[in-house]
Amino acid sequence: MGFDAxxxxxxxxxxxxxxxxxxxxxxxxxAGSGVRMLDLGCxxxxxxxxxxxxxxxxxxxxxLDNDPAxxxxxxxxxxxxxxxxCDLSDLDAVPLTDVKMVTASAVFDxxxxxxxxxxxDRLARHRIALYAALSYNGxxxxxxxxxxxxxxxxxxxxxxxxxxxxxxxLGPEAATRMTSLLAARGYDVFSAxxxxxxxxxxxxxxxxxxxxxAGAAHEAGFDDAAGWAARRRDxxxxxxxxxxxxxxxxxxxxx
Numbered sequence: 005m006g007f008d009a010x011x012x013x014x015x016x017x018x019x020x021x022x023x024x025x026x027x028x029x030x031x032x033x034x035a036g037s038g039v040r041m042l043d044l045g046c047x048x049x050x051x052x053x054x055x056x057x058x059x060x061x062x063x064x065x066x067x068l069d070n071d072p073a074x075x076x077x078x079x080x081x082x083x084x085x086x087x088x089x090c091d092l093s094d095l096d097a098v099p100l101t102d103v104k105m106v107t108a109s110a111v112f113d114x115x116x117x118x119x120x121x122x123x124x125d126r127l128a129r130h131r132i133a134l135y136a137a138l139s140y141n142g143x144x145x146x147x148x149x150x151x152x153x154x155x156x157x158x159x160x161x162x163x164x165x166x167x168x169x170x171x172x173x174l175g176p177e178a179a180t181r182m183t184s185l186l187a188a189r190g191y192d193v194f195s196a197x198x199x200x201x202x203x204x205x206x207x208x209x210x211x212x213x214x215x216x217x218a219g220a221a222h223e224a225g226f227d228d229a230a231g232w233a234a235r236r237r238d239x240x241x242x243x244x245x246x247x248x249x250x251x252x253x254x255x256x257x258x259x
Contacts, residue, residue: 009077012047014209019050019109020057023137024196024251028058031105031135031253037062039104044068044092045111049078051137052085054109066099068092093170095122105133112252113139113164113178116171120182124254128189131256138198140164142176143248144217148239152232156221159229163220179250190257200247207240213247 032055035041043051046067055063065085067078072089079087090097100106106127112120127134142164144157164175174181179195186193202210218233226232236243 007047007071007074009048009074011212012050012074014212016050018200018202018206018209019138020054022198022200022249023054024198025058027194027196027251027253028054028135028137030194031055031107031133032058032060034133034253034255035060035063035105038064040064040066040102042066042068042098042100042103042106044098044106044108046078046087047071047074047109049082049085051107051109051135052082054137055107066103068098093119095119095126098123098126100126100130100132103130103132105135107135108137110138110140110249112136112182113141113175114168114170114173115178116167117174117181117185119170120174120178121185124182124186124189124191128191128256133256134186134191134252134254136179136182136253137251138249139178139182139252140176141179141197141248141250143199143246145246146236147244148242150232150235152226152228155226156217156229156232159221159224159226160217163224179252182252182254186252186254191254192257194253194255196251198249198251200245200249202245202247204240204242204244210240210243210245211237213245 041063046069067087068090069075075087142161161176183193214233218229222229
């Protein structure tokens with residue numbers, strides 16, 4: 005699992021708009037101030053920026069990622085945070101001492117159910133909250149429509165369940181399975197949709213998204229993925245896209 009900084013920068017405005025504001029405020033209210041926060045797969049620090057933009061103050065952030073180049077950017081953007089390189093597939097190496105909340109953005113749809121179970125079992129033992137934003141939920145809607153939209157979505161969703169470095173990924177089922185697993189461990193779980201809504205003015209993001217979706221659909225067996233992407237590119241100047249995501253907040257029972 006890995007992303008380049010250019011892609012993360014390109015998607016950042018869509019991510020910021022998509023996050024459910026009420027769920028983020030609930031997470032901030034639970035965290036309070038001055039507490040230890042641990043962000044998994046931090047990239048360049050988008051979760052930290054989202055909390056700060058929503059009014060969170062004086063949080064003690066520790067940022068984890070396995071990409072040194074992204075960590076260098078995270079360190080530059082957030083010099084007050086502790087930044088660590090960490091192989092997230094080794095959950096025993098994830099430092100939870102004194103952590104009040106674990107956060108992640110666009111991560112949980114890429115990991116396996118076994119990985120999630122092992123993580124939340126650790127969190128439950130220490131009564132640590134979890135805020136997991138922007139997990140893809142399998143929904144893609146395009147306007148104007150194309151005859152192959154449904155087939156591409158179906159093949160892309162199948163591809164999302166492949167191994168991204170953590171075993172077979174939860175893919176579109178991530179939020180649903182997380183909610184069930186967390187509730188079974190006594191958490192109070194809240195969720196909200198956080199879809200990307202992309203307008204024609206966001207052509208560069210739409211273009212990059214089409215490349216990724218078409219490539220994955222082709223790998224998953226859709227032979228005319230390139231033709232679909234070409235038709236979609238021809239329509240970008242007046243196209244609108246909705247890419248579904250879910251945000252999940254889990255607080256220790258009674259929280």
